[in-house]
Amino acid sequence: MPQPTEAQDAPEVQGAPEAQGAPEVAGAPDELVGPLERGLAVLRAMAAGPEVRHRPGDLARTTGLARSTIDRVTTTLVRLGLLRTEGRDLLLAPRAAELGNAYLASCGLPELLGPHAVALADALDESVSVAVPDGDGVRFLAQATRRRAMAISFRTGDLLPAERCAPGALFAARWDAADHERWRERRTKDPLDTGFPSMPPRPAGPSDEVEAEFLDRVREAREAGFAVDDQLIEPGLLAVALPVRGPDGAVVCAVSVVSHTSRHSAASLTEQALPPLRRAVTAMERALAAPGTEEAAPAAPADPSGSGLKEELGSGFLQSLARGLDVLRAFGSVRGPVRLSELARRTGLPRATARRSLITLRHLGYVREEAGGFLVLPRVLELGYARISGLSLPEIATPHLVALVLRVHESASVAVLDGDDIRYVARVASTRIMHIDITVGTRLPAYATSMGRVLLAALPEAERAARLGRITPEALTPRTVRTHEGLDEAVATTAARGYGWVEQELEEGLRSLAVPVTDGTGHVVGAVNVALHAGRATPEESLATLLPALRETAALISADLAAVGRFTRVTPA
Numbered sequence: 389m390p391q392p393t394e395a396q397d398a399p400e401v402q403g404a405p406e407a408q409g410a411p412e413v414a415g416a417p418d419e420l421v422g423p424l425e426r427g428l429a430v431l432r433a434m435a436a437g438p439e440v441r442h443r444p445g446d447l448a449r450t451t452g453l454a455r456s457t458i459d460r461v462t463t464t465l466v467r468l469g470l471l472r473t474e475g476r477d478l479l480l481a482p483r484a485a486e487l488g489n490a491y492l493a494s495c496g497l498p499e500l501l502g503p504h505a506v507a508l509a510d511a512l513d514e515s516v517s518v519a520v521p522d523g524d525g526v527r528f529l530a531q532a533t534r535r536r537a538m539a540i541s542f543r544t545g546d547l548l549p550a551e552r553c554a555p556g557a558l559f560a561a562r563w564d565a566a567d568h569e570r571w572r573e574r575r576t577k578d579p580l581d582t583g584f585p586s587m588p589p590r591p592a593g594p595s596d597e598v599e600a601e602f603l604d605r606v607r608e609a610r611e612a613g614f615a616v617d618d619q620l621i622e623p624g625l626l627a628v629a630l631p632v633r634g635p636d637g638a639v640v641c642a643v644s645v646v647s648h649t650s651r652h653s654a655a656s657l658t659e660q661a662l663p664p665l666r667r668a669v670t671a672m673e674r675a676l677a678a679p680g681t682e683e684a685a686p687a688a689p690a691d692p693s694g695s696g697l698k699e700e701l702g703s704g705f706l707q708s709l710a711r712g713l714d715v716l717r718a719f720g721s722v723r724g725p726v727r728l729s730e731l732a733r734r735t736g737l738p739r740a741t742a743r744r745s746l747i748t749l750r751h752l753g754y755v756r757e758e759a760g761g762f763l764v765l766p767r768v769l770e771l772g773y774a775r776i777s778g779l780s781l782p783e784i785a786t787p788h789l790v791a792l793v794l795r796v797h798e799s800a801s802v803a804v805l806d807g808d809d810i811r812y813v814a815r816v817a818s819t820r821i822m823h824i825d826i827t828v829g830t831r832l833p834a835y836a837t838s839m840g841r842v843l844l845a846a847l848p849e850a851e852r853a854a855r856l857g858r859i860t861p862e863a864l865t866p867r868t869v870r871t872h873e874g875l876d877e878a879v880a881t882t883a884a885r886g887y888g889w890v891e892q893e894l895e896e897g898l899r900s901l902a903v904p905v906t907d908g909t910g911h912v913v914g915a916v917n918v919a920l921h922a923g924r925a926t927p928e929e930s931l932a933t934l935l936p937a938l939r940e941t942a943a944l945i946s947a948d949l950a951a952v953g954r955f956t957r958v959t960p961a
């Protein structure tokens with residue numbers, strides 16, 4: 389079957405978008421942007437199942453798109469940094485988090501409610517989560533976790549079936565007949581919850597019992613104003629949830645306190661958690677009602693997907709896909725609804741182009757139009773956010789280390805500061821034989837390593853001084869800096885020039901060069917280095933060839949950390 393080209397932009401999904409009051413942007417089905425629809429279909433397919441790696445042929449099968457279309461779409465998404473390749477495999481890239489970030493910034497909930505959730509978790513010493521309704525499901529937005537006796541932990545962006553968690557009963561208390569019918573249809577189509585990859589499989593049971601039991605809990609939630617999950621997801625897991633209302637009285641989200649049967653019964657959790665939960669919700673509702681800023685939390689600087697790429701890549705690059713994604717990302721720079729003209733201005737796109745992207749995004753359920761403009765919806769989180777938000781520093785760094793090692797043919801690593809040591813969290817060895825045998829988890833004294841000097845140099849002044857005062861350098865080789873003055877100076881030099889250099893101080897014959905890795909707020913969270921045999925080149929030659937490559941690698945890792953860590957904590961290992 390011939391596939392539509394970008395120029396034709398033929399829609400693959402028929403049917404008029406839902407009417408929503410008097411829309412600023414009416415839009416007919418023939419105005420849908422085909423490449424944007426297909427690009428989002430590929431991202432969805434890559435995020436949906438348990439597989440992390442995808443072959444183009446498999447994507448063609450799961451999306452129903454032609455192989456040539458898959459190639460064009462994935463080439464474009466790779467070029468935009470949303471996908472990456474490993475051999476013939478395609479993987480979601482950390483930068484794909486920017487799509488979910490647009491929703492999380494625009495709705496403002498993680499920023500406004502997150503601190504209250506953390507305070508409640510601290511006060512109760514139990515996990516606390518914030519979730520929003522998404523169709524007939526429940527989407528997790530923020531979590532303050534206590535990892536104790538809990539087999540399951542949801543990630544930001546995970547979707548749960550309403551009937552299997554406490555927030556679901558609260559949201560369903562407001563459903564109309566059509567919502568209930570959609571829920572029933574989903575249950576009939578997928579009785580084992582296979583469409584919810586983060587859920588343990590549902591124990592088989594008669595469907596009408598599930599429904600009767602859910603309707604009971606929905607009624608109780610409506611009457612009591614709170615909902616309880618007594619091991620609906622898995623044995624042992626308990627939760628109690630309250631709704632949080634916006635200034636207009638509408639339920640915006642639910643906050644859950646999550647515990648375990650080893651610490652509580654459902655009744656004792658309710659008794660103990662409900663009063664502080666109520667106080668937290670009052671504080672959250674106050675935060676939502678407070679006049680906020682128009683601007684959302686600043687995003688990581690994004691590469692513009694402008695016409696340069698089109699010229700560079702020619703017909704292989706789907707510019708209308710790139711532009712549609714720009715429109716989606718632009719929601720992340722403003723809190724609340726945005727008008728078409730504002731989105732056009734923020735993306736630098738012609739109004740007509742932004743409008744067609746919006747028609748497409750609305751058709752797919754990613755945005756909604758209301759009185760004040762367009763709102764991005766939590767469904768955007770299905771485009772890979774949950775998988776990406778779970779990535780650790782080593783998982784984010786390793787592909788970049790692989791690229792660096794291929795480029796410079798020397799071993800490269802990432803380490804974090806751990807007390808007075810550095811601890812390796814990621815490493816890619818070159819094929820050359822190294823003298824030093826380092827694996828992930830190896831600890832080395834910070835003072836004698838290039839990464840350690842970078843990490844010490846990044847400490848706040850007082851802490852740096854205290855730390856350096858405490859360290860007693862040992863002569864590991866005849867060249868090791870072994871006085872406090874020498875070490876102070878070495879760290880100060882590292883700070884001033886922006887890279888760490890250690891020449892045969894840790895081990896004879898070993899040279900190492902390191903630069904800092906930062907998170908989205910500019911904090912140094914790690915260091916990346918290249919280590920090599922000192923006999924391979926003069927110090928000047930090593931610096932000239934390695935430093936630019938190392939800096940580029942650090943910038944790429946830092947940009948990924950900024951995207952992934954904007955609303956979730958990236959674990960260091």
Ligand code: PHB
Nearest residue numbers: 517553554617627644646
């Ligand atoms: C969770 O945050 O992990 C959670 C919340 C509500 C539930 C179950 C789990 O009902």
